Amino acid sequence: MSLIADYKAHTQERLNEGGLPPLALTAQQTAELVELLKADSVVEAEYLLDLFKNKINPGVDDAAYVKAAFLNDIVQGNVACSVISKTEAIEILGTMMGGYNVSPLVEALKIDEVAQAAAEQLKNTILVYNSFNDVKELMDAGNAKAKEVIESWANAEWFTNKPELEKEITLTVYKIPGETNTDDLSPATVAFTRSDIPLHATAMLQSRMEKPLETMASLKQKGHPLAYVGDVVGTGSSRKSGINSVQWHMGRDIPGVPNKRTGGVVIGSIIAPIFFNTAEDSGCLPIQANVDSLETGDVIVVKPYDGVIEKDGKLVSEFKLAPNTLTDEMRAGGRIPLIIGKGLTARAREALGLSASTMFIAPEQPADNGKGFTQAQKMVGRACGVEGIKPGMYVEPIATTVGSQDTTGPMTRDEIKELAALSFGADMVMQSFCHTAAYPKPADIKLRHTLPDFINSRGGVTLRPGDGVIHSWLNRLCLPDTVGTGGDSHTRFPIGISFPAGSGLIAFAGVTGMMPLTMPESVLVKFKGEMQPGITLRDLVNAIPYYAIKQGLLTVPKKNKKNIFAGKIIEIQGLPDLKVEQAFELSDASAERSAAACSVQLNKEPIIEYLSSNIALIEKMIEEGYEDAKTLQRRADKMRDWIKNPELLEPDADAEYSAVIEINLDEIKEPILACPNDPDDVATLSEILADDNRPKKIDEVFVGSCMTNIGLFRALGEVLKGEGVAPAKLWIAPPTKMDEAQLTEEGYYSIFAAAGARMEIPGCSLCMGNQAQVNEGSVVFSTSTRNFDNRLGKNSKVYLGSAEVAAVAALLGRLPTVEEYMEIVPNKITEQNKDGVYKYLNFHQVTAEQLTNLVHS
Numbered sequence: 138m139s140l141i142a143d144y145k146a147h148t149q150e151r152l153n154e155g156g157l158p159p160l161a162l163t164a165q166q167t168a169e170l171v172e173l174l175k176a177d178s179v180v181e182a183e184y185l186l187d188l189f190k191n192k193i194n195p196g197v198d199d200a201a202y203v204k205a206a207f208l209n210d211i212v213q214g215n216v217a218c219s220v221i222s223k224t225e226a227i228e229i230l231g232t233m234m235g236g237y238n239v240s241p242l243v244e245a246l247k248i249d250e251v252a253q254a255a256a257e258q259l260k261n262t263i264l265v266y267n268s269f270n271d272v273k274e275l276m277d278a279g280n281a282k283a284k285e286v287i288e289s290w291a292n293a294e295w296f297t298n299k300p301e302l303e304k305e306i307t308l309t310v311y312k313i314p315g316e317t318n319t320d321d322l323s324p325a326t327v328a329f330t331r332s333d334i335p336l337h338a339t340a341m342l343q344s345r346m347e348k349p350l351e352t353m354a355s356l357k358q359k360g361h362p363l364a365y366v367g368d369v370v371g372t373g374s375s376r377k378s379g380i381n382s383v384q385w386h387m388g389r390d391i392p393g394v395p396n397k398r399t400g401g402v403v404i405g406s407i408i409a410p411i412f413f414n415t416a417e418d419s420g421c422l423p424i425q426a427n428v429d430s431l432e433t434g435d436v437i438v439v440k441p442y443d444g445v446i447e448k449d450g451k452l453v454s455e456f457k458l459a460p461n462t463l464t465d466e467m468r469a470g471g472r473i474p475l476i477i478g479k480g481l482t483a484r485a486r487e488a489l490g491l492s493a494s495t496m497f498i499a500p501e502q503p504a505d506n507g508k509g510f511t512q513a514q515k516m517v518g519r520a521c522g523v524e525g526i527k528p529g530m531y532v533e534p535i536a537t538t539v540g541s542q543d544t545t546g547p548m549t550r551d552e553i554k555e556l557a558a559l560s561f562g563a564d565m566v567m568q569s570f571c572h573t574a575a576y577p578k579p580a581d582i583k584l585r586h587t588l589p590d591f592i593n594s595r596g597g598v599t600l601r602p603g604d605g606v607i608h609s610w611l612n613r614l615c616l617p618d619t620v621g622t623g624g625d626s627h628t629r630f631p632i633g634i635s636f637p638a639g640s641g642l643i644a645f646a647g648v649t650g651m652m653p654l655t656m657p658e659s660v661l662v663k664f665k666g667e668m669q670p671g672i673t674l675r676d677l678v679n680a681i682p683y684y685a686i687k688q689g690l691l692t693v694p695k696k697n698k699k700n701i702f703a704g705k706i707i708e709i710q711g712l713p714d715l716k717v718e719q720a721f722e723l724s725d726a727s728a729e730r731s732a733a734a735c736s737v738q739l740n741k742e743p744i745i746e747y748l749s750s751n752i753a754l755i756e757k758m759i760e761e762g763y764e765d766a767k768t769l770q771r772r773a774d775k776m777r778d779w780i781k782n783p784e785l786l787e788p789d790a791d792a793e794y795s796a797v798i799e800i801n802l803d804e805i806k807e808p809i810l811a812c813p814n815d816p817d818d819v820a821t822l823s824e825i826l827a828d829d830n831r832p833k834k835i836d837e838v839f840v841g842s843c844m845t846n847i848g849l850f851r852a853l854g855e856v857l858k859g860e861g862v863a864p865a866k867l868w869i870a871p872p873t874k875m876d877e878a879q880l881t882e883e884g885y886y887s888i889f890a891a892a893g894a895r896m897e898i899p900g901c902s903l904c905m906g907n908q909a910q911v912n913e914g915s916v917v918f919s920t921s922t923r924n925f926d927n928r929l930g931k932n933s934k935v936y937l938g939s940a941e942v943a944a945v946a947a948l949l950g951r952l953p954t955v956e957e958y959m960e961i962v963p964n965k966i967t968e969q970n971k972d973g974v975y976k977y978l979n980f981h982q983v984t985a986e987q988l989t990n991l992v993h994s
Contacts, residue, residue: 140166140169140170140173141173141180141181141184141185144159144162144166144188147159147160154336155339157335157336157339158335158395158396159192160333160395160396161192161193161194161198161200161395161396162188162192162193162200163199163200164198164199164200164202164203166200167193167200167203167204168203170185170188170189171203171204171207173185174186174189174207174218174220174221175216175217175218176219177219178219179219179220182220185220186220186221189204189221189229190229190232190393191392191393191395192395193395194394194395194551194554194555195232195233195234195235195236195238195393195394195554195555196233196234196235196236196237196264196554196555196556196557197236197237197553197554197557197558197559198554201233201236201237201238201554202237204229204233204237205230205233205236205237205238205241206237208221208226208227208229208230208238208241209226209230209240209241209244211223211226212226212227212230212241212244212245212248212251213244213248223250223251224251224254227242227245227251227254227255227258228254228258230242230258231257231258231259231261231262232392232393233393234262234264234393234394234555234557235262235263235264235265235266235556235557236264236554236557236558237557238262239259239262239264239265239266239268239557240268240271242255242258242259242262243255243259243268243271243272243275246259246272246275246280246282246283246286247275247280252282253282255282256282256283256285256286256289259272259286259289260285260286260289260290260294260295260298261294261295261298262295263290263295263474263477263478263481264477264556264557265481266557266558269481269484269485272286272287273287273488276488287485287488287489288485288489290481290482290484290485291482291485291486291488291489291491291494292482292496293478293479293482293494293496293497295478295481295482296465296468296469296475296478296482296496296497297496299468299469299470300468301464301468302422302441302464302467302468303441304440304441304442305438305439305440306362306402306422306438306439306440306441307361307436307437307438308361308362308363308364308402308436308437308438308439309356309357309359309361309362309363309364309434309435309436309437310363310364310366310431310432310433310434310435310436310437311352311353311356311363311364311365311366311387311433312366312367312428312431312432312433313342313345313346313365313366313367314367314368315367315368315369315695315696316367316368316369316370316372316695316698317342317345317367317369317370317371317372318371318372318373318374318925319371319372319373319374319376319378319379319412320344320373320374320906320925320927320928321341321342321344321345322341322342322371322376322378322379322380322382322383323337323340323341323376323378323379323381323382324340324343324344325544325905325906325928326340326906326910327340328544328572328573328905329544329573329578329580329581330580331376331378331381331544331545331547331548332547332548332550332551333396334378334381334382334385334396334397334398335385335396337378337381337382338381338382338385338386340382341382341383341386344926344927344931350386352433353386353387356433356434359434359436361436362387362388362389362400362401362402363386363387364387364402364403364404364437364439365383365387365401365402365403365404366403366404366405366428366431367404367405367406367428368405368406368407368428368695368696368698369405369406369407369409369695369698370403370405370407370408370409370412371403371405371408371409371411371412371413371415371416372409372412372731373409373626373923373925374411374625374626374627374728376415376545376639376640377415377419377545377548377552377624377639377640377641378545378548378640379412379415380412380415380416380419380421380639381397381419381548383401383403383416383421384397384398384399384400384401384419384420384421385398387400387401387402388400388401388420388421394555399419399420399421399470399471400420400421400422401416401420401421401422402421402422402424402439403416403421403422403423403424404424404425404426404428404431404439404446405423405424405425405426405428406425406426406427406428406429406697406698407425407698407700407703408423408425409703409704409731410657410703410704410731410732410733411626411637411638411639411733413425413704414472414638414639414642415638415639415641415642417463417466417471417472418471418472418473418638418639418641418642418645419471419639419641420466420467420470420471420474422441422463422467424439424441424456424458425456425459426446426454426455426456427454427455428454429454430448430453430454431446431448431453431454435448436448437453441458441463441464442458442464444456444457444458460500460501460531460655461498461500461501462475462497462498462500462531464498465497465498471641472653473641473642473645473653475497476533476645476653477556479494479497482494482496500530500531500655501529501531502529502530502531503527503528503529503530505527506527506793508789508791508792508793509525509788509789509790509791509792509793510524510525510526510527510788510789510792511525511659511661511706511708511788511789511792511793511794512708512736512738512786512787512788513634513659513706513708513734513736514526514527514528514656514659514792515618515786515787515788516618516619516620516633516634516736516786517532517534517620517634517654517656519618519619519786520534520535520536520537520619520620521533521534521535526656527656528656528657528658528659528795529655529656530655530656531653531654531655531656532654532655532656533651533652533653533654534620534651534652534654535619535620535650535651536563536620536621536622536646536647536649536650536651536652537563537564537565537615537616537619537620537621537633538563538564538565538567538611538614538615538616538619538621538630538633538635539561539563539565539566539567539621539622539623539643539646539647540566540567540568540569540607540608540611540621540622540623540624540625540628540643541566541567541568541569541592541607541623541624541640541643541647542568542569542570542571542572542607542623542624542625543568543569543570543571543572543573543581543584543588544572544573544905545624545625545639545640545643546568546584546588546624546640547584547588548640548641549624549640549643549644549647550588550591552640552641552643552644552645553591553595553644553647553648555644556644556645556648558595558644558648559594559595560595560596560648561595561596561597561647561648561650562647562648562649562650562651563646563647563648563649563650564650564768564771564772564775565598565614565768565771565772566592566595566596566597566598566647566768567597567598567599567600567607567610567611567614568588568589568592568597568598568599568600569599569600569604569605569606569607569610569611570584570585570599570600570601570602570603570604571600571604571605571606571607571899571900571901572607572900572901572905573602573900573908574602574603574898574899574900574901575870575897575898575900575901575902575908575909576908576909577602585602589764593764593765595647596765596767596768597647597765597768598614598763598764598765598768598769599763599764600763602898602900603874603898603899603900604873604874604899605871605872605873605874605875605876605899605900606842606843606872606873606899606900606901607623607625607628607843608623608625608627608628608629608721608725608843608872609843609846609872609873610873611623611628611630612630612631612632612717612721613747613750613751613754613755614751614755614772615630615631615632615633616632616633616772616775616776616779617632617633617744617748617779617783617785618632618633618785618786619633619634620633620634620635620636620652621633621634621635621636622635622636622637622638622642622643622646622652623635623637623638623643624637624638624639624640624643625637626728627725627728627843627922629721629724629725629727629728629734629735630721630724631717631718631720631721631723631724631737631739632717632720632737632739632744632747633736634706634734634735634736635734636652636654636733636734637728637734638652657704657705657706657733657734658705658706658794658795659705659706659707659708659794659795660701660702660705660706660707660708660732660794660795660796660797660798661708661710661794661796661797661798662681662707662708662709662710662798662800663709663710663711663797663798663799663800664677664709664710664711664712664799664800664802665711665799665800665801665802666801666802666803666804667802667803668802669802669803669805669806670959670963671806671807671808671941671958671959671962671963672802672805672806672807672808673808673939673940673941674715674719674722674723674939675722675844675920675938675939675940676805676808676809676938676939677712677722677723677800677802677805678722678723678726678844679809679810679811679819679937679938680800680805680809680819681707681723681726681730681798681800682729682730682811682816682817682819683809683819683820683821684798684799684800685701685702685798686817686819688796688798690796690798691817693815693817693818700730700731700817701795701796702727702730702731702732703730703731703732704731704732704733705732705733705795706732706733706734706735706736707724707727707730707732707734707735707736708735708736708738708788708794709723709724709735709736709737709738710738710788711800712737713738713739713740714739714740714742714743715737715739715743716743716746716747716977717739717743717744717746717747718747718846718848718977719846720737720739720743721843721846722844722846723735723737724736724737725843725844725922726816726844726922728922728923729811729816729817729922729923730817738787738788739785741783741785744783744785745780745783746979748776748779748780749780749979749981750978750979750980750981750982751773751776751980752773752776752777752981753980753981753988754875754980754988754992755769755770755772755773755776756769756770756773757980757988757989757992758992761992761993807821807822807823807955807958807959808821808822808938808939808941808942808955808958809821809822809938810822810825810936810937810938810942811924811936811937811938812825812831812936813831813832813916813924813933813934813935813936814924814925814926814928814933814934814935815924815925816922816923816924816937822942822952822953822954822955822958823954823955825952826952826954832916832934833951833952834916834950834951835865835916835917835918835936835946835947835949835950835951835952836865836866836911836912836915836916836917837865837866837867837868837911837912837915837916837917837918838863838865838866838867838868838917838918838919838943838944838946838947839868839870839902839903839904839911839917839918839919839920839921839929839943840853840867840868840869840870840919840920840940840943840944841868841869841870841871841872841897841901841902841903841904841920841921842870842872842901842902842904842919842920842921842922843872843901843904843922844920844921844922845871845872845920845940846872846876846977847871847876847879847880847976847977847978848974848975848976848977849920849939849940849941850869850871850876850880850885850940851880851883851885851973851974851975851976852940852941852944852966852974852975853869853889853940853941853943853944854880854885854888854889855965855966855970855974856941856944856945856948856961856962856965856966857888857889857891857892857944857947857948858888858965860892860948861891861892862891862892862893863892863893863894863947863948863950864947864948864949864950865918865946865947865949865950866893866895866911866912867889867892867893867894867895867947868894868895868897868902868903868909869889869894869895869896869897870896870897870898870899870900870901870902870903870904871899872899873899874899874991874992875978875980875991875992876899876978877899878990878991879978879991882990892947897909903919903921903929904919904921904922904929906927906928906929906930910929910930910931910933911929911930911933912930913930913931913932913933914931914932914933914934915930915933915934916933916934916935916936917929917930917933917934917935917936918935918936918938918942918943918946918947918952919935919936919937919938919943920937920938920939920940920943921935921937922937923937924936924937936952941958941962941966942958944962945957945958945961945962948961978991
C-alpha cells in the first residue's frame with residue numbers, strides 16, 4: 138500500500154478506537170511524503186499538505202529533521218515543489234518551534250527573495266540556542282534582516298504577539314469531589330500509553346467514576362470550555378501525563394504540533410504543588426480557590442486579574458492569582474517558554490547594548506526580615522550563588538542532578554525534542570528502567586531499545602532493566618548540599634535537596650541545567666529522645682503525620698483538609714547519625730505529605746561513608762560499560778573533591794519555620810501504620826486493633842519499593858526463618874540488583890522461597906501498580922510508598938508500615954498484637970545479630986571480585 142492508503146487506513150483505525158486522531162508521521166513516512174510532494178503532479182495535494190504541515194512532530198524529532206531538510210532544499214532552490222513555494226516553505230519552517238528548522242531560517246536571511254519572510258518567522262522562534270550567535274554575526278556583518286530579528290527578540294515581540302490572558306473566562310464546571318490523585322488522571326495500569334496523549338487520556342477518571350468521558354462530552358454541549366474542579370487536586374506522583382489528559386479534554390490544539398494541547402483551567406481548594414507547577418509549565422491555568430459552591434454543570438465566569446469566580450452573576454469564590462507572574466506564563470504558553478523567551482530577550486538586549494527589559498512582570502520578592510536561613514534555604518542559596526533564599530523568592534537554582542524513569546521517560550524525551558536540545562546542560566542526568574522491569578509490554582521493550590541512545594548521546598547516564606529502582610540509584614549519584622529534581626514524586630534526596638517535577642520540567646532542567654523555583658516555606662520536624670525497642674525508621678516516617686494530627690496541623694478528611702506540609706519543605710533534625718539509606722526513608726515519605734521537598738541534617742561521617750561507597754560503585758559501572766562514562770567519572774571526581782573538604786551547610790540558630798513539630802522518641806513504643814487507603818490516616822497498632830472498622834486479616838504482604846534497603850530484607854528473612862510457608866501471599870522485590878545478589882549470596886533467597894514468597898525482579902513491582910497486582914479486594918500489608926485506592930490492586934485495602942511488621946503479618950496472616958510483635962521480632966533479630974542484619978552495602982569495603990559479582994549484569 139502507498140503512504141496515502143496506509144495513513145488513511147491508520148486514521149480510520151484510530152477513529153474506530155474511540156475517535157482518536159492518527160499518530161504523527163515517523164521519519165520514514167515523512168521521507169515517503171517528501172517524495173510524493175516532489176512529484177510534478179502531486180496526487181491529493183491538499184491532503185498531503187495537511188499531513189506535512191500538521192502531522193509531523195516539531196523540534197529535534199527525527200521526522201522534523203527530514204521535514205526541515207526538504208523545506209531548506211526548497212528555499213535554497215535545490216528542489217522544486219509545485220505545491221510549496223519558497224515563501225510557503227519559510228512559513229512552514231516557522232511552525233516547527235525550534236531545533237532543525239532554525240538553521241534553514243537563518244540561512245534564508247541571506248536570500249533577498251525570502252529574507253523578510255524568514256525574519257518574521259525567527260522573530261517568533263525562541264528555541265534558537267547557539268544559533269543566536271549566527272544571527273548576531275549576520276547583523277554585525279550588515280544584514281538588515283538579521284538586525285530586525287535581534288531587535289524583535291530584544292523587544293520581546295515573541296511575547297507581545299501572543300494574546301494576553303483573558304480578563305473574563307467563561308467555563309463549565311466538571312467537579313470531582315474529594316481528592317483526585319494523579320493515578321485517577323493517569324492510571325499506572327496504562328502507563329505504557331502515556332506518550333500517546335489522546336489514547337492515554339481515554340483512561341482519565343475511568344477507575345474513579347462511571348462514564349467520565351461521556352459526562353465531559355455532554356458538558357461541552359453548553360458551548361464553553363470545561364474547568365477541572367476538585368477539593369484536593371493532583372496529589373501523588375509527578376506525572377505530566379495527568380496534566381496532558383486534562384489538557385486533551387479541556388484545552389486547545391497547538392498549530393503544527395500533532396496530538397498535544399495546551400491551555401485549560403484547574404481549580405482546587407488545594408492543588409498539590411508538583412501538579413500546580415506542571416500545570417503552569419504546560420500553559421494550564423491553576424487556581425487555588427474554595428470550590429464548595431461549585432458543582433458539575435455550573436457555568437462560571439473566572440476573572441483572573443480580579444481574583445473572583447462568579448456564578449449566575451454572584452460572587453462564589455475569591456482567590457489570589459499566584460505566583461504573580463502567572464498571567465505572563467499563560468500568555469507565553471507556560472512557565473518554561475516564558476523563562477526561555479525572557480532569556481533570549483535578555484541576550485538580545487545585551488547584544489544591542491540595551492538595559493534590561495521592563496516588558497515582563499517581575500516576580501514578587503519578600504522583604505528581608507533579618508532572620509537567618511534554614512538548611513534548605515542555604516542549599517538553594519548555594520545553587521543560586523548566594524548565602525540563602527527566603528520563602529517566597531523566585532529563583533532559578535542550578536539543577537546538579539536530574540532523574541527520569543521509564544513510565545515518564547517517553548514524555549521527557551518528547552519534551553526534550555520540543556525543546557530542540559541535542560545535549561544536556563545538567564551535570565548529571567540519569568534514566569532508569571525500573572517501573573516496567575518486571576512485566577514489560579511491547580511498548581516498554583521498544584523503549585529499552587531506543588531511549589538509552591537518546592539519553593547517552595546527550596551526555597546522560599542510563600541504567601538497565603533489572604538494575605533496580607531509580608531512587609536507590611539516583612541517591613548514589615547525588616552530591617551533598619546540591620539541588621536537583623526528578624520525574625518521580627519520590628525523588629527526595631537524602632543528601633542535598635530535590636524538588637520533583639513533571640516530565641516537562643525534567644526535560645527543561647536536564648537541558649538547561651537549572652530549574653525555576655518559588656522558594657517554599659519550611660516545616661521543622663525535630664526528633665528528640667531515644668529510639669525504643671522494636672521501633673523502626675518506618676515507624677518514625679508515620680510518626681510525622683501522627684504528631685501533626687495531634688497538633689491540629691493535619692486532618693484526614695478531604696473536605697476542608699488541613700495539611701501543614703502541602704507545598705512546603707520538611708526539614709528533619711535530631712537524627713544526625715543515621716546512615717544515608719535510613720535518611721532516605723524519611724525524605725522519601727515527604728512525597729506522601731504533599732511536601733515540595735525534604736532535607737535531613739546529617740553528620741559528615743555517614744555521608745563520607747556513603748560517597749566512598751558510591752565512588753567505587755560508579756567506577757565499577759564505567760568498567761561494566763555504563764554510559765555516559767565521562768559524566769559518571771566527573772561525578773565520582775566531584776565526590777572525591779567533597780570528601781577532601783567535607784563541609785556541610787547547617788541552619789542558623791534564628792532561622793524561621795512555618796511550624797515546628799517535635800517528636801519524642803521516648804513516647805513511641807509500638808509500630809505506627811498508615812491505614813487503608815490514605816497515607817495520612819495513621820494510627821498505632823493497638824489503636825487499629827481496637828477499631829472495629831479497620832480490617833485485621835492480611836491476605837497479601839509486599840516487601841519492596843524505594844522505601845526499602847538491604848537491611849530490611851535481611852530482617853524479613855530472619856523473622857521468616859524456620860517458620861515454613863507464610864499464610865499470607867508474600868511478594869518480595871529488592872530495590873537494586875546488588876541487594877538481590879548479596880541477599881542470594883547470604884542465603885536469604887532460600888529463606889524467602891521456603892516461606893512461599895513470590896520473588897520479583899529488582900524494581901518497583903507492586904508499588905507502581907502498573908504491572909502485577911494483588912487479588913481484587915485483598916487486604917494488604919505493604920512497605921511501599923503510598924496506598925491510594927486501586928494502586929496495588931482493584932478495591933484493595935492497603936496498610937503501610939515496616940518490613941518487620943510485614944514479616945510478622947505474613948507469618949500470622951493478620952495484624953499482630955503489640956505483644957506478639959514485641960515477642961517475635963526481638964527473638965529473631967537479637968542484640969547479637971542486629972548489626973549484621975542491618976548492615977548496608979559499602980562497595981568500597983568489598984573485594985574487586987565481590988564488587989564485580991554485585992554490579993555485573
